[in-house]
Amino acid sequence: MAVQSNRMYNSFDTIVIGAGIQGSYTAYHLCQNNKTLLIDQFTLPHSRGSSHGQTRIIRKSYFKAYYTQMMTECYQLWKQLETEANVELFRQTGLLVLGKEGNPEFQTMKSTLVENKIPMESLTYEEFSRRFPLVNLPEEESAVLDKSAGILYADRALRTLQDLFQRLGGTICDGEEVVDIHPGSLVTVTTTAGTYRAKSLVITAGPWTNKLLNHLGLQLPLKTLRIVVCYWKEKVPGTYGIHKGFPCFIRISDSGQHHIYGLPSNEYPGLMKVCYHSGSDVDPDERDIIFQQPLEDVNLLSNFLSKEFPGLDPKPAIVEYCMYTVTPDQDFILDHHPEHRNIVIGAGFSGHGFKLAPVVGKILCELSTGKKPSYDLSPFKMLRFQSNLKSLL
Ligand SMILES: Cc1cc2nc3c(=O)[nH]c(=O)nc-3n(C[C@H](O)[C@H](O)[C@H](O)COP(=O)(O)OP(=O)(O)OC[C@H]3O[C@@H](n4cnc5c(N)ncnc54)[C@H](O)[C@@H]3O)c2cc1C
Numbered sequence: 001m002a003v004q005s006n007r008m009y010n011s012f013d014t015i016v017i018g019a020g021i022q023g024s025y026t027a028y029h030l031c032q033n034n035k036t037l038l039i040d041q042f043t044l045p046h047s048r049g050s051s052h053g054q055t056r057i058i059r060k061s062y063f064k065a066y067y068t069q070m071m072t073e074c075y076q077l078w079k080q081l082e083t084e085a086n087v088e089l090f091r092q093t094g095l096l097v098l099g100k101e102g103n104p105e106f107q108t109m110k111s112t113l114v115e116n117k118i119p120m121e122s123l124t125y126e127e128f129s130r131r132f133p134l135v136n137l138p139e140e141e142s143a144v145l146d147k148s149a150g151i152l153y154a155d156r157a158l159r160t161l162q163d164l165f166q167r168l169g170g171t172i173c174d175g176e177e178v179v180d181i182h183p184g185s186l187v188t189v190t191t192t193a194g195t196y197r198a199k200s201l202v203i204t205a206g207p208w209t210n211k212l213l214n215h216l217g218l219q220l221p222l223k224t225l226r227i228v229v230c231y232w233k234e235k236v237p238g239t240y241g242i243h244k245g246f247p248c249f250i251r252i253s254d255s256g257q258h259h260i261y262g263l264p265s266n267e268y269p270g271l272m273k274v275c276y277h278s279g280s281d282v283d284p285d286e287r288d289i290i291f292q293q294p295l296e297d298v299n300l301l302s303n304f305l306s307k308e309f310p311g312l313d314p315k316p317a318i319v320e321y322c323m324y325t326v327t328p329d330q331d332f333i334l335d336h337h338p339e340h341r342n343i344v345i346g347a348g349f350s351g352h353g354f355k356l357a358p359v360v361g362k363i364l365c366e367l368s369t370g371k372k373p374s375y376d377l378s379p380f381k382m383l384r385f386q387s388n389l390k391s392l393l
Contacts, residue, residue, distance in 0.1 A: 012037045012171075012198040014368055015189050017178050017212065019044055020051035021154070021354055022346050023204035024161040025361030026368075030202075031170035034369065037196055038170060039189070041177035041208075044162065048287070049206045050323045051158055053229065054267040056354040057248045059095045059149035060118045063108040064331070066379055067352075068116050070359045073374075077358030078152065085160045088153065093242060093264060095149030096132075099252030100141055106252045110144050119147040132246075134239055134311045149248060151263060154354060181215040183340040200342040200368040207284035207323045209347040216337060221388040222348050223326050225279035226287055228297045231271035231318040232305060239311040242266040251304070260304055271317055274309075276301055277351060279324065287321055324351035328388070332356075334363050334380040338389075344368045345382075 012035045016027045019040035027038040042048055058078070060071045082089045099106030113120045123131065123143040137143060166172060176191035187201040205212045207224040240246045246264040253259055262274035276297045298316060306314040327333060327348035337343040344367045346360055353360065359375070366373045382389060 010194065010196045011035075011186075012196060014200045014202060015039065015187065015196055015198040016202045016204060017189065018049075018204040018206060018208075019158075019162065019172065019174065020049050020204060020206050021158055021161075021357040022051075022206075022349065022360050022364070023202070024051075024158055024165065025357040026202050026204060026346065026364040027170055027361075028161045028165045028168075029361045029365035030368070031165055031168045036165075036170045037198065038162075038165065038172045039176055039178060039191060039196075040172075040174045043175040044172070045155065045159060049284075050325065050349070051154065051206075051354065053154050053320070053322065054156075055263055055273065056152045056154045057095065057149065057250075057261065057263060058090065058152045058355040059146050059248075059250075060116065061095060061097050061109045061113055061120075061144070061146040061149065061250075063105045063112065064379070065112050065116070066376070067356065068112050068118070070356055070375060073362075074356055074358045075148070077362070078157075081157070081160060081164075081358070085164055087156060087160055089157045089160065090150055090152055091242070092148070092150040093245075094247035095146045096247050096249040097144045097146060097252065098137065098141055098249060100254060103252055103254060106144075109252070113144065113146060121145045121147065134309070135249075136308045136310060138308070145247065151242070151248065151266070152355060178212060181212065181343075183216060183337075183343060185342070187340075187342060200344065202344045202346065202364050202368050204346045204364070206347075206349075207287075207325045209325065209345070211284075213345070216340065216343065218337060218389070220333060220345075220347060220382065221328055221385050222333075224282055224284050225324045225326060225351075226282035227275065227279040227322045227324055227351070229273065229275055229320040229322050230298060230301055230316040231268055231273050231320075232301075232309075232315075233313040233317040234265055234270050234272060235311050235313060237270040238265065240264050240272045240309070251308075257300075260301065268318065272309075272312060274301055274305060274312075282323065284323060287323055290321075324349075326350040328385065331379045331384075332360065333382055334360065334367070334377055335382045336367060338382065342368070
């Protein structure tokens with residue numbers, strides 16, 4: 001990444017802190033009409049936050065209908081970005097949603113797909129076994145295929161946005177940690193390398209959000225989780241491969257456990273990515289310090305795969321780390337700072353924010369430029385956590 005550090009012009013319309021997918025998409029929307037600065041603490045690209053890695057699932061199947069509705073525009077904006085940059089960012093694979101008929105989340109995901117007229121198929125146990133002979137679906141479960149779903153090429157998307165942002169006149173200062181923020185009609189942001197001022201500030205700092213909000217007297221009810229990203233070897237290379245038309249999947253779990261999800265083998269030849277949708281609490285600056293092998297998550301995945309994916313070696317071939325920043329209800333926070341309206345916060349993407357970044361970025365851009373937001377933001381307001389918002393003022 002070419003670092004463009006133009007200290008002579010340290011005044012901007014908007015500063016965005018955090019060049020993960022949310023900050024980069026926000027900056028890209030902003031720079032169409034604004035003089036925008038995007039700051040990141042690490043030299044770009046980096047793998048220390050939540051947006052790195054080659055792939056993410058994109059889908060319209062959600063059990064909260066407002067995400068399904070936002071996804072319509074997300075698909076259009078991802079497509080627009082592909083066209084503008086002339087790169088492939090999306091690959092349609094379909095997504096199997098697996099679960100018990102009696103599970104309310106499974107039922108709602110299914111009905112949301114039907115109500116929103118998303119192309120889908122309901123598969124009985126028999127149909128499923130015929131179509132996917134190398135997955136042992138438990139007899140009490142059934143499957144829905146969200147045909148519009150697929151894979152987003154994550155690292156490539158991030159690079160594309162940051163390149164376009166710079167081509168459109170935006171400034172990136174990477175390798176600069178923000179160490180202080182001073183609110184006011186002009187917000188002052190101090191980094192390890194300089195001081196910048198802007199009419200508005202957007203904070204998209206992922207797992208570091210609360211560390212930054214300390215400077216602004218606010219703490220959000222966010223938890224940072226270390227996610228173990230496991231890749232599993234196909235006994236016969238290509239068995240669950242993207243080239244063989246194998247889809248992504250989400251297994252809706254019962255009994256208080258979290259979901260398991262997987263992507264067809266693609267990014268590392270012969271290896272399928274299958275992960276557990278939760279992890280253990282971690283300080284984001286200590287994500288990669290592993291004192292003890294996180295056996296619990298890996299064992300859970302191993303057991304699942306040995307029963308249901310007999311074509312995979314149930315011992316992970318590669319283990320990597322990533323982070324979720326989760327809110328108590330797993331809904332995002334997209335809102336103004338309660339006391340400083342020209343400071344906008346996008347946080348708590350709860351392990352499902354990548355696909356929604358085009359619309360998240362649009363909303364954060366609208367909030368920071370005083371425009372009416374295009375979506376009903378009531379599910380994303382901080383006030384829903386009034387009892388556990390900490391004001392440090
Ligand atoms: C294993 C895994 C799988 C996932 N799968 C999916 C999926 O299939 N589909 C999906 O939609 N989503 C998925 N997600 C979620 C998605 O990746 C995240 O919601 C998204 O990447 C969050 O992006 P972000 O920009 O908020 O955070 P980040 O990417 O963490 O970006 C925050 C940035 O802020 C910077 N920063 C922080 N503090 C400072 C500071 N003081 N000064 C300067 N810079 C600072 C950081 O360096 C970082 O670059 C997954 C996440 C993980 C971990």
